[in-house]
Amino acid sequence: MNIHLQLWEQDFILHPSGAVYWPEQEMLLISDVHLGKISHFRKHGSAVPSKAIAENFRKMDLLLKEFDPEFLVFMGDLFHSALNMEWELFAEWISKLDQQIFLIAGNHDIISPLKYELLGISMYSSLKIENFKLTHHPEDSQHLFNICGHIHPGYKMRGLARQTLRLRCFFLRKQQLILPAFGEFTGNYFMKPEEEDQIFAITGKEVILVN
Template identity: 70%
Template sequence: MNLNIKIRNQDFVLHPSGATYWPEQEILLIADVHLGKISHFRKFGSAVPLEAINQNFSNLDQLLKEFDPEHLVFLGDLFHSSLNMEWDLFAQWYQTIDNQVHLIVGNHDIISPIKYKELGISIFSELKIGEFLLTHHPEEHDEFFNICGHIHPGYKFIGQARQLLKLPCFFLKPNQFILPAFGEFTGNYYLKPEETDRVYAVTGNEVILVN
């Protein structure tokens, strides 16, 4: 189940996949897919199932079908490392969609920009849209509200009997919104919210406000 919030009088739809849809701009925002990471791990002997590779593309297809955005913006770390078999899968997948795709380059995006431009994907270091600044790394700005990724935010639920549940989350600060990692097997970094922060946990099939 999606959760709708407002930021600076703009609507944002938080999806259980970790993606966010911005209807006023017809933009689907996705952070930290880390394509190629599964193939990279398997190359060095990790027992990661091949099905997880296809799951990333299946999740993307479901989102594009649900929201039908004009623009798909990846907030960095679309690919985890250098070229491997998943680039070919990505190129094949890209040919099946008709959305405008843009990449804000992250620290893991070391594949040549030429490869993206050959597909027709626009590359940016950052993107300004009205009052909003889209980046990969979190940035503090007086003039803009920052939407970013990179952190892979997560939240820990601790029960009365010391049960521990760890979930990815959307992390909303007064002047910043951090998206969870979208990709399979990406891991989380567990943040401690301040009183002015809002945490929206992703449970798998819904997004819930937890503080």
């Protein structure tokens, strides 16, 4: 189940995949996919199942089918490191899309922008749309609302019997929304919310407000 938010007179849909859809702009926002990370781990002997590679593409396909956006924005760290076999899979996947695609460069995005240009992807350090600034790293944008990624926010939900669930989450501050990592095997940084912050945890197929 999605959660609908209104931020600064704009509507946003928080999806259990970790993506955000912005209806007024017909824009799908996805952060921290880290394509290539699974192949990198497998190359160095980690026992990561190869089917996890296909899972990233399967989830993105489902999102594009559900929302049919005009624009697809990757909010940084689209590819984890240098080129590997997943780049060819990504190039094939991109070739089948008709959306306009943007990449906001993250710290892991070391592949040449020329490679992305050849795929029809426009690369930026940030994007300003209406009163919103889209970045990879969280920023204090003064008079703009910041939507970002990078942190891989997570939340520890504790039960009455002292059991703990470690969940990905959307982390909402007064003037900032931090998206969870979209990719498989990306890890979490567990956030400690302050009084005015809101945590929207992802539990299976739902997004829930937990504080």
